[in-house]
Amino acid sequence: MGASHSQSHMHKFNARLLKQVGAPQPVQSAWDDLEILRAGNVYGSRTNGIVSAQARSLLKIVEDWASALRP
Numbered sequence: 414m415g416a417s418h419s420q421s422h423m424h425k426f427n428a429r430l431l432k433q434v435g436a437p438q439p440v441q442s443a444w445d446d447l448e449i450l451r452a453g454n455v456y457g458s459r460t461n462g463i464v465s466a467q468a469r470s471l472l473k474i475v476e477d478w479a480s481a482l483r484p
Contacts, residue, residue, distance in 0.1 A: 443474040
């Protein structure tokens, strides 16, 4: 069973949080690009290894930024 409708739109809230905390533009862009890839995969139009690798690369940008903020 998939996420409820309200849960499926948490990504928009997270994007606003990135802006609020002053995430650098490359991090915000990576998040936005991940959202585009997520939508394609949810609806089944883009599910392959190339897209998966691209998503992992984008996620690493976000993860690296978040890890650098940890004390």
